[in-house]
Amino acid sequence: MQKKSSATIYDVANRVGVSLATVSRVVNGNSNVRESTKRKVLDAIEELGYHPNAVARGLASKKTTTIGVVMPDVTDMYYSELARGIDDVANMYHYDVLLTNTDEDPVRETMAVNNLASKQVDGIIFMGNELDNEIINTIIGVDAPVVLAGSVDEAGKLPSVNINYIDAVKEATEAIIKNGHTRVALVTGPMTHAINRLHRLVGYKAALEEAGLEFDESLLFSAHQDYASGLQIAEKLFLAEASAAVTYDDEIALGIMNYMREHGKRIPEDFEIITANDTKFTIITRPQLTSIGQPKYDIGAVAMRMLTKLMNNEVIEETQVQLPHSLERRGTTINPNHVIQ
Known part of the structure; x- marks a missing residue:
């Protein structure tokens, strides 16, 4: 059967002969649907090529399944490693990532946080070396949890993941x-x-x-x-x-x-x-x-996992996480038993 180019939830409901609410429950993973009905709805979704609208689902559930990431420099290898950890864990928990680059400009950082908040993201991960009073007040004022990754809050009030x-x-x-x-x-x-x-x-x-x-x-x-x-x-x-x-x-x-x-x-x-x-x-x-x-990937991954807990209102015992670091001895220092390259 040929798929419709823009099938809607109404088409799925009509195909199966169920209510829109039933289709919505199936799409959103609600378990309060009989298995036989669920299977028919999923088959219809596949046949018709229906793609649930994430924004519409967000309006209904008050969640967008999107998180924002504020990044000072997308070309910097350090921050890109953190971003990989964030993205992998976000995908694991079925969140989309909206990335913003600020070039370490405090004005752009404040704008980025406000813009992400206006898009009703479910949470934000902030990366950057400087957190002045304006950006901290902006973060505190956002109606969504925010976690710092590789960034230091002088007051130690914001959830963060770093090394010592x-x-x-x-x-x-x-x-x-x-x-x-x-x-x-x-x-x-x-x-x-x-x-x-x-x-x-x-x-x-x-x-x-x-x-x-x-x-x-x-x-x-x-x-x-x-x-x-x-x-x-x-x-x-x-x-x-x-x-x-x-x-x-x-x-x-x-x-x-x-x-x-x-x-x-x-x-x-x-x-x-x-x-x-x-x-x-x-x-x-x-x-x-x-x-x-530095465990860069892990810093991003742990920050994202902390954010998922905050977004789900779970209790977190430790919001100031410090991961272990090491000293990787190579050729720019004279080390015991080291052969100069």
């Missing part, structure tokens, strides 16, 4: 200090961002203090997350006579490494680098980049 950034940066800094370095630089984002001021910087200072080294502000640098910024920061590192650096982004680390090599520094014999995101960049370069290992 203090411990991670502390461990990385300690690893370099143990190799004999006393002028270790920290390259991070703006200090106005809570994740940098209250986490990365705190971990860095803790490692210096435990090693008996004084904090030197001339070894603290702020850079945008791209390769060009790495080249610019590398020149400053060179002038500051830093012998090693811990940085928060892989592209920045690549810029630093290439600049140092072009200016006669051997990696890692003369200059050591540890990066933080452990994307594919870390293993396709030579030497490979030592990095803080």
Whole structure:
């Protein structure tokens, strides 16, 4: 039988000889339908090529089965790995994902959250380094649950999934200090961002203090997350006579490494680098980049699972989740039993 090009719920009901309510119950998975009737309705749906309208179903159930994801840069490997975890779990629970890119612009972030809310998404996952008062107030005002993925709320009130950034940066800094370095630089984002001021910087200072080294502000640098910024920061590192650096982004680390090599520094014999995101960049370069290992896919997946529970009004015992990190030792640091590449 030829399928209709735009079959409706009325066509299905007429074909089977049941009410619209019965067809609706079958489409929405309501168990209060006899199995024989359910089978006839499903057969009719298949024969007629009926595609239930998600918006219409949402109006009836007050759910759109859609979640929004606010992403600072869709081209960034770190965020794309998080997004994969979000999308896989969303599909598992039959949610569609509406993705928005903000280019880390606070105004666009606020607009994105408001736009998603106006589309009546069932929940939102927010990714981004900066959460100023305006975006936090916007998130709090949304009539839908919001979970942060890889983002830090200074007050710790919003549900979130991260690693322990203090411990991670502390461990990385300690690893370099143990190799004999006393002028270790920290390259991070703006200090106005809570994740940098209250986490990365705190971990860095803790490692210096435990090693008996004084904090030197001339070894603290702020850079945008791209390769060009790495080249610019590398020149400053060179002038500051830093012998090693811990940085928060892989592209920045690549810029630093290439600049140092072009200016006669051997990696890692003369200059050591540890990066933080452990994307594919870390293993396709030579030497490979030592990095803080983050379970990026898992951060996204756990954030999405938390969101499904919040959307279903389930009780969540822990809304501030920290997943374990690691230190992936590769060729940009001198490590025990390591062969220089």
